[in-house]
Amino acid sequence: MKKLTLSSTAIFDPQTATSVRQRGNRESRVPEIIDVSVNVLIAVGYAGYTINRVANDAGIRLSTLQHYFSTREALLRATIEEIAKRYFERFRRFVENRNRSPQARLESIIDDPFADFVKPGLSAGIVESWGLALHESFARDVVVEAQKQFTRLFAQLVGEINPDLSMEERELRGALIVSSCQGLVIFLRWSEDDASRMHAFRRAVKVVWSGLGKADE
CATH class of the missing domain: 1.10.10 (Arc Repressor Mutant, subunit A)
Known part of the structure; x- marks a missing residue:
């Protein structure tokens, strides 16, 4: 052959x-x-x-x-920046959708990873970006900057849900949502749970994220 x-x-x-x-x-x-x-x-x-x-x-x-x-580095930098940009723009559209309440927007952000992270494709690029960032400083810089951008984005939404929170508290809760979302990238990719258990897990994530948005300072 x-x-x-x-x-x-x-x-x-x-x-x-x-x-x-x-x-x-x-x-x-x-x-x-x-x-x-x-x-x-x-x-x-x-x-x-x-x-x-x-x-x-x-x-x-x-x-x-x-x-x-x-160089390989120049192209890889542009590549992982593009992966981060695609997800940022995707989540930004949810956050800035003024046709829905802030709480509904937060829940739509949760629904999206449960549909996307289980598929082959772009979500694997996130994992590869993290792996590269463990070994290459240029990649780490990109990943760290992306994490800051996502934190600010989610902090913005937390502030709309709970405007009485200080900016520092909004940033903290935004960071907690980012860390949860990053965990979903790995968990959903390897999960073998059936549809009913996955549905229950998604509801639980919504409860946790909702609590982060609504809880008093």
């Missing part, structure tokens, strides 16, 4: 390779390369990640990729 080669683009986004091959300016090409890079990181992990693999899956020469990202 002849050697069989599978690219990560075939798994995650069949259109990516075609689109990146098209000539374009920096504004169009850079996001396309980063998108392929995200897929590669998810497919092979940070240990197996190479810029050669990204160039191959993007359908471009290595020299072309290096015109935009000169």
